[in-house]
Every structure is written in structure tokens, then in C-alpha cells.
Amino acid sequence: MKRTEKIKIRLIGVSLPILLLILWHYVVSAGYVSHHILPLPGQVVETLVSLFTDHKLILHIAVSLRRVIYGFLIGTASGFLLGLLMGLSRIAEKILAPTFHTVRQVPLIGWIPLIVMWFGMNELPRILIVAIGAFYPTTLNTFSGVRDVPRRYKELAAVYGYTGFKLILRVILPSAFPSIITGFTLSLGMSWVLLIAAELLIETIAGIGKLIDVGRDTFNMELVVSGILISGLLGFAMTGIVEKLVQTVQKGRVFEQEL
Amino acid sequence: MSIEKGTLQIRNLSKSFTVDGSELQVLNNINLTFPAGSFISIVGSSGCGKTTLLRILLGLETNYEGDALLDGERIEGPGTNRGIVFQDHRLLPWLTVGENVAFGLDKQNRKAKKKIVDEHLKLVGLSGFESAYPAQLSGGMAQRVAIARALANKPEILLLDEPLGALDALTRMHMQKELERLWLLEKITMVMVTHDVDEAIYLSDIVVIMSSRPGIIKKIIKVPFARPRDRASSEFSHIKAEILKEFHLGTEYPFAYAI
Numbered sequence: 001m002k003r004t005e006k007i008k009i010r011l012i013g014v015s016l017p018i019l020l021l022i023l024w025h026y027v028v029s030a031g032y033v034s035h036h037i038l039p040l041p042g043q044v045v046e047t048l049v050s051l052f053t054d055h056k057l058i059l060h061i062a063v064s065l066r067r068v069i070y071g072f073l074i075g076t077a078s079g080f081l082l083g084l085l086m087g088l089s090r091i092a093e094k095i096l097a098p099t100f101h102t103v104r105q106v107p108l109i110g111w112i113p114l115i116v117m118w119f120g121m122n123e124l125p126r127i128l129i130v131a132i133g134a135f136y137p138t139t140l141n142t143f144s145g146v147r148d149v150p151r152r153y154k155e156l157a158a159v160y161g162y163t164g165f166k167l168i169l170r171v172i173l174p175s176a177f178p179s180i181i182t183g184f185t186l187s188l189g190m191s192w193v194l195l196i197a198a199e200l201l202i203e204t205i206a207g208i209g210k211l212i213d214v215g216r217d218t219f220n221m222e223l224v225v226s227g228i229l230i231s232g233l234l235g236f237a238m239t240g241i242v243e244k245l246v247q248t249v250q251k252g253r254v255f256e257q258e259l
Numbered sequence: 260m261s262i263e264k265g266t267l268q269i270r271n272l273s274k275s276f277t278v279d280g281s282e283l284q285v286l287n288n289i290n291l292t293f294p295a296g297s298f299i300s301i302v303g304s305s306g307c308g309k310t311t312l313l314r315i316l317l318g319l320e321t322n323y324e325g326d327a328l329l330d331g332e333r334i335e336g337p338g339t340n341r342g343i344v345f346q347d348h349r350l351l352p353w354l355t356v357g358e359n360v361a362f363g364l365d366k367q368n369r370k371a372k373k374k375i376v377d378e379h380l381k382l383v384g385l386s387g388f389e390s391a392y393p394a395q396l397s398g399g400m401a402q403r404v405a406i407a408r409a410l411a412n413k414p415e416i417l418l419l420d421e422p423l424g425a426l427d428a429l430t431r432m433h434m435q436k437e438l439e440r441l442w443l444l445e446k447i448t449m450v451m452v453t454h455d456v457d458e459a460i461y462l463s464d465i466v467v468i469m470s471s472r473p474g475i476i477k478k479i480i481k482v483p484f485a486r487p488r489d490r491a492s493s494e495f496s497h498i499k500a501e502i503l504k505e506f507h508l509g510t511e512y513p514f515a516y517a518i
Contacts, residue, residue: 152345160339160362161337166365253352253353255353
């Protein structure tokens with residue numbers, strides 16, 4: 001593809017956000033929306049710049065990242081194990097699935113008051129809330145990935161005497177890999193959602209959600225919008241890192257083949 | 260008297276499945292003896308149990324009445340002394356060609372593995388393709404890799420379940436010659452299930468005709484011709500007519516229409 005082609009495609013992709021930005025500026029400056037509710041883009045940029053030069057922003061980001069990463073790891077690890085167990089064993093599925101699917105119906109945010117009751121108002125409940133968000137997508141996708149391993153691969157493995165760990169590691173998990181990765185990606189998204197919710201709903205001293213909260217309390221809408229933008233950017237960056245990691249593990253291999 | 264390696268004996272073999280509560284008799288009192296080193300084709304219309312018979316020989320169906328004996332021992336499960344080539348090549352898409360061929364070679368060290376893989380890829384004419392992925396191969400090439408994989412364990416018998424059924428007509432004819440060449444080289448017993456009567460006559464020493472519901476042996480026809488066989492010869496056509504007659508597909512005397 002020629003360089004000019006690539007640049008054209010980039011420009012088209014960027015044109016919509018720029019259009020929205022212009023629209024945003026116009027709508028506020030012309031008075032259709034009060035600047036008390038929605039600040040001008042320029043004001044948000046000012047706030048962002050001052051946040052960056054103020055060293056405290058790094059602290060907020062670090063605190064939030066810590067919660068997200070721990071919660072994500074706990075949630076996906078346990079989700080993966082449960083999904084794997086239920087996928088491999090029909091008995092385990094029969095025993096665990098009804099409870100799992102019932103508990104799953106509880107709205108995630110509804111867990112927050114309960115967990116605060118049980119664990120208080122410190123880091124553990126916040127991490128647990130993120131973990132709950134990360135738990136379900138990985139469980140479901142791992143389960144379906146393992147369950148959907150084509151019978152023809154399992155037969156092939158049986159012919160060659162693959163059993164136990166060998167079967168799981170070398171046939172079942174590679175075949176389920178795309179589903180599992182989808183689960184991880186969804187879990188990552190949910191982790192960020194639950195993080196902001198936890199930081200907004202549970203009293204905390206630091207974190208991106210805390211910034212949003214402070215902004216809301218002091219009617220500092222520039223701070224609110226800045227906080228949202230930062231959390232979006234961080235989520236975007238984390239997803240990008242996970243995708244890069246997956247690509248290096250995958251090494252260009254294909255895990256499914258149409259016949 | 261010691262039994263020659265690769266001798267298959269099937270005595271009073273019966274197999275039924277329970278479908279929707281009722282019993283479906285798939286194989287009924289099958290008696291066959293395959294001399295070591297011979298090429299046998301099993302021909303029959305769909306549903307006559309030929310694939311079930313193959314699965315019993317493979318060890319994937321263990322619950323059967325009667326005896327299926329390899330070298331005098333009852334077949335009770337899968338084992339490396341029997342190889343299989345499926346109709347769909349069943350190469351694992353996340354493994355390279357070389358890794359696929361080495362699928363059953365875990366007991367060997369790396370050097371020995373490489374040697375066997377190289378040997379067998381050379382055997383099927385695919386040297387240099389070790390690092391390719393199955394998705395990059397044509398149907399005929401993938402099937403050749405599957406054959407290499409099956410032969411890599413040096414089995415005593417090779418089972419083939421409509422191995423060329425998924426290939427186009429021209430590739431199929433090439434592959435039939437390939438199969439014959441490999442059989443002459445490796446000198447192992449080959450049992451092939453096929454729909455293609457021409458293929459059966461071209462390749463086999465013995466053609467077993469099965470009928471369905473219940474699955475029984477209808478007729479056993481010996482093909483004592485010299486190799487390579489001429490598809491256009493009269494003796495070829497003669498046997499073909501004999502086989503087709505069993506399927507009620509012989510030439511009928513056409514009506515003359517009076518206008």
C-alpha cells in the first residue's frame with residue numbers, strides 16, 4: 001500500500017473525532033449547552049495539562065492501575081480455572097453451572113454495598129469488585145472454548161494416546177485459545193468499568209475515579225471530563241498491550257481451520 | 260504357529276448402538292481375515308457400518324461382541340501399532356507440518372524425532388515443508404502430511420477412512436498412485452474404506468463388499484491382477500461389473516422407444 005494511501009486512511013479515521021470536537025466546541029460556545037455542564041474542549045485541555053505537570057496525577061494513575069491489574073489478574077485467573085473445570089467435566093458443569101448462572105444475574109454494581117459491608121473500605125474490597133467484573137466473561141468464554149473443541153481433534157488425540165495434562169495442554173487449550181483471549185479482552189473492559197464504579201462509590205483518597213468524584217463535588221466539569229478521558233486512554237493502552245502480548249504468543253499461528 | 264505381524268482377524272464381530280432407546284444393529288456377525296501386508300478395500304453404501312468397523316479396528320469403539328484380533332491379540336483400545344488417515348486430514352492448525360507429523364512421536368528425543376519427520380516428509384514428497392502451516396497447503400498436500408503422520412509411528416496396519424474423498428478427481432488419481440507406491444515401499448497391511456469402486460479395484464488385493472441394515476459382508480472379491488493396473492483393461496471392467504452388480508448398478512438393457 002502506498003504511503004499516500006495509508007495517510008488517506010488515517011485521515012478518514014481521524015476526521016470523525018475532529019468533527020465531534022468541532023461540534024462540541026461550537027455547541028458550548030454558541031450557548032446551546034451551558035458551559036457549567038459541558039466545558040469547552042480548550043478548558044479540558046488546560047486542566048489536563050495542569051494535571052500532568054502536577055506530579056500528583058502519576059499517583060492517581062498508579063493507584064488505579066494497581067487496583068485494575070490486581071483485580072483483573074484475580075478475576076481472570078479464577079474465571080479461567082472455573083471455565084476450564086466446567087468445560088472439561090460434565091459432572092462439574094452439572095454441579096456448578098446452575099449456581100454460577102444464577103449468581104451471574106446479580107448486577108455487578110449491586111455487589112459493592114455487600115462487599116463494603118464484609119471487607120470495609122480499604123484496597124481489598126476495591127480489588128475484589130474489579131475481580132468480579134473480570135470473572136464472568138473469562139469463565140463463559142473459557143467454558144465455551146473448551147466445550148467447543150471439535151470432536152475430530154479429540155478423536156485424533158485419543159488415537160495417539162493423549163490423555164490428562166498432555167491432552168489439555170497440547171490439544172484442548174490451543175483449540176480454545178481464541179475464545180479464551182476474547183474472554184480476557186472482555187474481562188479487561190469490565191475491569192475498567194468496575195474500577196471507576198468502585199472508586200466513585202467507595203470513599204477513597206486517590207485514583208482516577210477519585211478525580212472524577214472530586215470534580216463532580218466541586219462542579220469542576222473540566223476535571224470530570226479529564227478524568228474520563230484519562231481512564232479511557234489507560235484502558236485503551238492496556239488493551240493494546242494485551243493484544244501485543246497475545247500476538248507474540250500466537251506467532252502468527254492459526255487456531256481454527258475451516259474445512 | 261506364530262502369526263505374521265500385521266495380520267488382522269475378525270471373528271463373529273457384532274456391534275450395536277442404542278439410538279433413542281432402541282437398539283440399532285450396525286455390524287452383524289462379521290468374519291474376515293486380512294493376510295499381513297495385503298491391501299484391502301471395504302466398499303459399501305452409507306450406513307453399512309464400514310466406518311464403525313474401522314473405528315473398532317482403531318480402538319475408538321471398545322464395546323463390541325466377538326473378536327477383532329491384531330496379531331492374535333484382541334483390540335481393546337487405541338495404540339501406535341495402528342495408524343489412521345481420516346477423510347478430513349485432521350492436521351492441527353496451530354502446529355507446523357513437521358510438528359503435526361511428529362504428533363505421535365513423544366517418546367523419541369529431538370534428534371530422532373527430526374530424523375523420522377524428515378524421512379517421512381521425503382516419503383510423501385513434501386521435503387522442505389516442515390515449517391509450513393496446514394492452512395497454507397492444498398487438500399492433496401495436507402492429506403499427504405496426514406499419511407506421513409500415520410506412517411511415522413511405523414504401524415503394523417494402516418487404516419484409511421475414505422482418505423481421498425475430499426479431493427478433486429484429478430488429485431485423487433494422483434494420490435491413488437501415491438498410496439500404491441507407499442504401500443509397495445512400506446509393505447504394511449492397509450485397510451481402506453471407500454465409495455469409489457474404481458479406486459478399490461485399482462489398489463486392492465481383496466475387495467470386501469458390505470451391505471447395510473444390518474451390516475454384513477455381502478461378498479469378498481479377490482483382485483489378483485498384476486500391478487500397476489490398467490483401468491481400461493477387460494479384466495478390470497469385468498471385476499468392476501461384478502462389484503457394481505452387488506449394488507444393483509449393473510448395465511440394464513435399455514428400452515427402445517418407438518416414436
